[in-house]
Amino acid sequence: MAAIGNQSSDEKALLSGYYQALDEKTVPGTQSEFPRHSKWTCQQGLATLFKTACLIAIAVLMIPLFVIRVHRYNDLHSFLSNSDIKIHDELGSDPPAQCLDNSTASFHFDFNRLQNFTLTEVFNLDRSFSASERYLRSNIRLLPASFFQAQDILVKASVTSNNLLVLEQLQHEVSDSSLAFTIPVPRNDEDLCLVVNLDLYVRTSLSLENLNIFSTLANVEILLPPTVRIRNEANINIDVGAVTALPFPSSHKTRIYAGAGAILGVYTINDLLMLNTTSGTISVDVAPNPMNRDSTTPAEFFAKTTAGSMNISYPPPQWRFIPKRPYEVTVVSGAGLxxxxxxxxxxxxxxxxxxxxxxxxxxxxxxxxxxxxxRTQSVAGDQKITILAPHYPKIPLAGFTSTHKTGIGRLELQYPDEWEGSMRGETAMGSVIMNGTDVEIIDQGTLWPAGHYVKAIRGDGDNHLTCSAGTGSVFANVG
Structure with missing residues (x-):
């Protein structure tokens, strides 16, 4: 690793999207702490060129994954508008008056021969404060390296503040495979302006065993090509801030937690994809990895939010490559769509x-x-559930048991023509309607105090449908 001061840079991306051209100019800053010079030889250049060409060919096969609904991600952090901590993440936004007289400390760190990598960013927030008091911005970006970058990961860091004590007391720890920043937030400075930018330039053919990112507050953006891979686990934990990935690198197990923040973007599922927020939206496209064929290990998708909405496309409508393996889905929302x-x-x-x-x-x-x-279950809320035709039309819809329940609300269910089996619907207070092509009512009546029940069958299949509402109506249609 190397940490080099006296530098800051203005970066601009080339039109190709995968490589960055960097125009750097030296400005006064901190002194060098870990000087080390990188070596680049002709042989290394040819080897890297060959590897990159092969990996780009693989990336072309994954292009359908990136056909996404971009409008989801235009406003990444509106969810923080009511937060006690205000994160300003738009570089073009007008900073308050206290941010006009700042000083900057800049560093860069080189990481080579990586198997694992961990980035930690800790803000010492010693008390709560309102958005009007302090201006904080923290951004962590994972970007594709330039074509000629020899390092596995090059980290460019800058800390800007109007309080020199922040820069003087700033701490960082570096090892062969980790980088940790501890950033002080002075207790009595109500006019504090503090901006932290951590840009990680990742070699486009890099394959890591594990990747970990932890932050007290940050907006994390991942803009890496699919040639970057994580062989085992990827873990991202952000207390306050959003995580957006276009796309997220493929990994066997991916766990992302954004406390007061959103999780957005495009993700690939292998063995596990876990998304969790406390008070933020989850809006993602999830694609099964087409390389995991004939695996007996279940692909587990888990999404949970305590107070936030979810918009999940798993798989996206345009995705056709679904490998044959078991799939398990769990989606839980405390209060939200x-x-x-x-x-x-x-x-x-x-x-x-x-x-x-x-x-x-x-x-x-x-x-x-x-x-x-x-199973779909609500304490209070309407459900509109549509069962689509099977992904493989020639495989019958068999051995399928489904249960739909709501305490207060309406159930509206639509099942495909391929479904055959037994049906039962009931309410404590409300109506029950079951109909459809070749649906035969075999029993119906009333239930105490003001409910109804209906039993029906369709065809000779072994599927079972049960639906119930406490207070509300039930409507189920097949075909």
Whole structure:
């Protein structure tokens, strides 16, 4: 590693999108602490050129993953508008008056021969404060390196503040595979202006075993090509701030937590994809990795928010490459809308305490002899659930048990023509309607205190549909 002061840079991306041209100019700053010069030889250049050409060829095969709805990500951090901590992440926004007289400390760090990498950013927030008191901005960006970068990861860091004590007391620790910043936030400086930028330039053919990013508050943007891979686990934990990835590097297990923040972007699922927020939106496209064929390990997708909406497309409508393996989906919302498209394999569970559901379910089976179940559950909220035709039309919809429940709300269910089996719907207070092509009502009546029930069958299949509402109506249609 090397940490070099006396530098700051203005970067601009080339039109190609994968490589960056850097025009640097020296300005007064901090002194060098870990000087080390990189070596570049002709042989290294040819080897890197060959590897990059091969990896770009692989990337072309993954192009469908990046056809996304860009409008989702235009306003990444509006969710923080009511937060006690205001993160300003737009470089063009007008800073307050106290930010007009600043000093900057700049560094860069070289990392080579990496197997693992960990970045930690800690703000010493010794008390709560309002947005009007202090101006904080923290950005962490993972960017594609220039074509000729020899380092695995080059980190360019800058800390700008109107309080010189922040720069004097700034601490960083460096090891062969980690970088940690500790940034003081003075207790009595109510006019503090503090801006931290950490840009990580990643070699485009880099393959890591594990990647970890931890921050007290930061907006994390990941703009890496698919040739960057994580062989094992990727973990991102942000207390306050958003995480957006276009796309996120492929990893076997990915865990992302954004406390007071959103999770946005494009992700690939291998063995595990876990997304968790406290008070932020989850709006993502999720694609099964087409390379994981015939795996017996379930691909587990888990998304949870305590107070936020979800818009999930798993898989996106244009995605056709779904490998044969078990799939499990769990989506939980405390108070917020659950909306999207979900791949149903072995089991699918959608749950909301106080919020509506608008979901399309795409059945996918590795083996029709393995039973599967779907459960949607709400304490208070309407559900509009559509079961799509199976992903593989020639495989029958069989061994499928589905349960839909709401305490207070309306159930509206639509099942495909491929579905055959038994049906039962009931309410404590409300109506029940079950109809559709070849649906035969075998029993119906009333329930105490003011409810109804209906039993029906369709065809000779072994599927089972059960739906119920405490206070509300039930409507189910097949075909």
């Amino acid at each position: 659950i909306e999207g498209r979900f791949l149903h394999g072995r089991k699918t569970h959608l749950e909301s305490s106080a919020g509506n559901m608008v979901a399309s379910i795409l059945p996918f089976y590795m083996n029709t002899d393995d039973p599967s179940w779907l």
